[in-house]
Amino acid sequence: MSFLIDSSIMITSQILFFGFGWLFFMRQLFKDYEVRQYVVQVIFSVTFAFSCTMFELIIFEILGVLNSSSRYFHWKMNLCVILLILVFMVPFYIGYFIVSNIRLLHKQRLLFSCLLWLTFMYFFWKLGDPFPILSPKHGILSIEQLISRVGVIGVTLMALLSGFGAVNCPYTYMSYFLRNVTDTDILALERRLLQTMDMIISKKKRMAMARRTMFQKGEVHNRPSGFWGMIKSVTASAPGSENLTLIQQEVDALEELSRQLFLETADLYATKERIEYSKTFKGKYFNFLGYFFSIYCVWKIFMATINIVFDRVGKTDPVTRGIEITVNYLGIQFDVKFWSQHISFILVGIIIVTSIRGLLITLTKFFYAISSSKSSNVIVLLLAQIMGMYFVSSVLLIRMSMPVEYRTIITEVLGELQFNFYHRWFDVIFLLGIFRIGRRI
Amino acid sequence: MASLDRVKVLVLGDSGVGKSSLVHLLCQNQVLGNPSWTVGCSVDVRVHDYKEGTPEEKAYYIELWDVGGSVGSASSVKSTRAVFYNSVNGIILVHDLTNKKSSQNLYRWSLEALNRDLVPTGVLVTNGDYDREQFADNQIPLLVIGTKLDQIHETKRHEVLTRTAFLAEDFIAEEINLVIEKRYFLRESNQIPGFPDRKRFGGGPLKNLHYD
Numbered sequence: 170m171s172f173l174i175d176s177s178i179m180i181t182s183q184i185l186f187f188g189f190g191w192l193f194f195m196r197q198l199f200k201d202y203e204v205r206q207y208v209v210q211v212i213f214s215v216t217f218a219f220s221c222t223m224f225e226l227i228i229f230e231i232l233g234v235l236n237s238s239s240r241y242f243h244w245k246m247n248l249c250v251i252l253l254i255l256v257f258m259v260p261f262y263i264g265y266f267i268v269s270n271i272r273l274l275h276k277q278r279l280l281f282s283c284l285l286w287l288t289f290m291y292f293f294w295k296l297g298d299p300f301p302i303l304s305p306k307h308g309i310l311s312i313e314q315l316i317s318r319v320g321v322i323g324v325t326l327m328a329l330l331s332g333f334g335a336v337n338c339p340y341t342y343m344s345y346f347l348r349n350v351t352d353t354d355i356l357a358l359e360r361r362l363l364q365t366m367d368m369i370i371s372k373k374k375r376m377a378m379a380r381r382t383m384f385q386k387g388e389v390h391n392r393p394s395g396f397w398g399m400i401k402s403v404t405a406s407a408p409g410s411e412n413l414t415l416i417q418q419e420v421d422a423l424e425e426l427s428r429q430l431f432l433e434t435a436d437l438y439a440t441k442e443r444i445e446y447s448k449t450f451k452g453k454y455f456n457f458l459g460y461f462f463s464i465y466c467v468w469k470i471f472m473a474t475i476n477i478v479f480d481r482v483g484k485t486d487p488v489t490r491g492i493e494i495t496v497n498y499l500g501i502q503f504d505v506k507f508w509s510q511h512i513s514f515i516l517v518g519i520i521i522v523t524s525i526r527g528l529l530i531t532l533t534k535f536f537y538a539i540s541s542s543k544s545s546n547v548i549v550l551l552l553a554q555i556m557g558m559y560f561v562s563s564v565l566l567i568r569m570s571m572p573v574e575y576r577t578i579i580t581e582v583l584g585e586l587q588f589n590f591y592h593r594w595f596d597v598i599f600l601l602g603i604f605r606i607g608r609r610i
Numbered sequence: 611m612a613s614l615d616r617v618k619v620l621v622l623g624d625s626g627v628g629k630s631s632l633v634h635l636l637c638q639n640q641v642l643g644n645p646s647w648t649v650g651c652s653v654d655v656r657v658h659d660y661k662e663g664t665p666e667e668k669a670y671y672i673e674l675w676d677v678g679g680s681v682g683s684a685s686s687v688k689s690t691r692a693v694f695y696n697s698v699n700g701i702i703l704v705h706d707l708t709n710k711k712s713s714q715n716l717y718r719w720s721l722e723a724l725n726r727d728l729v730p731t732g733v734l735v736t737n738g739d740y741d742r743e744q745f746a747d748n749q750i751p752l753l754v755i756g757t758k759l760d761q762i763h764e765t766k767r768h769e770v771l772t773r774t775a776f777l778a779e780d781f782i783a784e785e786i787n788l789v790i791e792k793r794y795f796l797r798e799s800n801q802i803p804g805f806p807d808r809k810r811f812g813g814g815p816l817k818n819l820h821y822d
Contacts, residue, residue: 202711359693366653366694373655374614374671377637381657424652431650431690438686 175239182225183218190217194549197533202545206266209546212259213553219251220560224521227567227579241581252315255557256293259550261286266546293318316561320591323562326555328595330531331469332602350440358437362430369423372416379413470603473596521567528559565591614657614671618697621676622719623704624712628757632704633674648678651694674702680715688722695723700751707756713773720752 191214199210226244229235264285268278296318446452492512532552539548568579568588580588621629630652634642637654656672677694679687701723705713 202709359690362650363693366651370653370655370673373653377655377657377671427651428649434693435684435687435690438689439684442686 171236172239172242175235176243178235179222179225179243183222186218186221187214189221190214193217193529197529198536198549198552199545206546208262209266209549212254212262213549216251216254216259216553216557219247219254220557221525222247223251223560223564224525227521227564228518248316251557251561252319255319255554255561256290256315257286259554259557260289263547263550263554264289266550270544270547296321319558320562320565321594323558323560324566324591324595325598326559327562327566328598329602330528330559332599348440350437350444352441355434355437355441358430358434362427362434365423365427365430369420369427372420372423376413376416376420470600473599476596477593477600521563524563525560528556532556562591566595614669616671616673617658617699618673618675619700619702620695620698620723621674621702621704622716622723624706624709624715624719625678625680627704627706627709627712629676629678629704632702632755632757633676636674648676651675651677651691691722698723698750700753702753702755704755704757706758708758713756716754724750 191210194210194213198213222243226240226247229240261282265278265282268281268285447456532555536545536548536552564579565588568576621633623629625647630646630648631642633652633654634640637656653676654674656674658670658672660666660668660670675694677691679691701720703716703719705716
């Protein structure tokens with residue numbers, strides 16, 4: 170009976186998450202495009218819903234809501250569904266939509282998308298070999314095998330994103346890095362841009378007039394057609410057309426220049442806006458936050474280096490350690506068990522919410538930057554894949570931040586993975602990412 | 611060569627609707643083989659004989675300014691684009707017949723371009739809703755072009771074309787629906803390929819843009 174109640178609660182929350190994912194997709198991601206293939210939207214929302222349910226189950230674990238056995242059942246079911254989606258459905262559809270875009274293979278779409286999926290599975294499997302993530306006593310098609318590989322990819326993504334965020338964040342928030350931009354700078358650049366456009370126009374006018382006079386004189390200005398046409402155009406080229414190719418080259422160079430000027434001007438405008446924004450209250454507040462955040466990022470980098478150099482993985486989670494410190498050093502006595510439950514709930518909740526929000530924002534920015542009307546489906550599915558893998562590995566890593574008594578369910582459900590490996594891997598990639606990005610800046 | 615008068619026409623529309631292909635077709639009489647994203651603005655020029663065949667025939671340079679980007683761009687990009695909207699003689703709004711959003715965005719595009727002219731400096735674009743009054747005193751001729759008609763299945767064409775007819779009315783614009791097909795590669799530089807059998811209202815597109 171209680172199982173039924175618990176299941177209905179879970180299903181309701183899943184439907185809620187599904188609706189949220191659907192709305193997010195429609196309002197934010199696909200703001201400027203028309204949804205023609207609803208299956209993409211469904212897949213995205215389903216991935217989002219099941220990922221959020223995992224986090225919800227963690228919270229329930231900490232708070233002790235719902236029956237323990239039903240929690241376990243839902244964990245297992247959730248995990249199976251997510252793995253099914255991440256390993257089978259999304260890659261298959263990605264392959265299908267990629268193949269649909271290529272005209273040549275249009276007829277045998279299904280065949281080629283199956284081939285693509287098989288290639289993906291092969292590389293996915295091979296991914297597990299160099300890593301010491303499993304004990305050899307597990308079978309081939311077990312949850313542990315799949316999760317371990319998904320975990321590796323997801324942890325890499327998380328570390329890269331964290332590394333990027335750690336370096337980018339102070340740069341974005343703090344006004345220390347802003348160059349000074351005046352209106353005269355912008356006006357000067359705009360004038361140069363317009364002058365370049367005028368030069369392009371005058372050259373194109375010459376070309377158009379030359380073509381027109383050539384046509385009126387009866388010469389046919391045509392492209393070389395076929396093999397013999399090309400050979401003929403090499404040997405006997407009319408003087409008019411030689412002139413034209415020269416001008417065309419100049420025009421190409423000028424067009425490249427105009428593009429660069431345009432981008433520089435847009436950059437200047439953006440900087441000017443940031444300067445104005447930093448003078449407002451909101452801007453000052455974020456600037457202040459930025460300082461704290463940079464200190465936090467530096468601390469994280471420091472800890473990651475220490476972890477790797479001294480080859481240690483934290484044994485206790487921050488909550489228990491914090492409570493120990495307060496009890497031992499400050500002499501404040503309070504009920505450890507009670508407080509640790511609530512504090513870890515709050516901490517884990519904050520981590521979950523910020524990581525979901527951060528991921529969605531990053532995905533949206535990424536999507537706007539690189540999508541076009543043709544590739545939007547493929548990119549959204551890629552983002553859904555990344556999102557699913559990210560959330561699965563968040564679950565792996567979050568285990569570290571929880572007190573021991575709550576870790577058991579994750580350990581039980583996910584099997585005997587080498588969790589320490591994942592933390593080590595996270596630190597390594599985090600540092601690598603920082604160094605690569607740091608060099609770029 | 612600069613002795614001919616010039617006519618500046620903006621070509622606006624969402625990403626990927628086919629503005630660059632359209633401009634290339636009009637000016638080079640060739641189909642654009644490898645369309646890629648337009649960064650900033652690309653200009654092309656066509657020599658056009660206004661009122662051809664009549665005693666008042668006059669040749670003009672028509673500059674087609676193909677402005678890239680989307681309506682939802684960052685305001686810094688919009689401010690940069692605004693520099694191209696000076697002293698415009700005509701606007702061509704391009705939308706994709708297979709994508710409804712691109713037709714809805716045309717209102718915002720036209721507001722962006724027209725506001726630049728109505729309000730001199732400082733205030734940029736307002737994201738206001740469509741208001742027909744804004745176009746009532748508009749002196750700049752508008753032309754709405756719908757592309758990729760061939761990618762719509764035969765049965766749906768009628769409903770799409772009805773929808774776009776309403777759109778053109780709202781703008782008080784002339785409307786042409788066209789297809790960019792490889793078959794229409796022509797060699798004469800004077801003839802506008804492909805248009806005669808796709809016109810819905812009005813005459814040839816460029817002949818309706820009066821410069822006065």
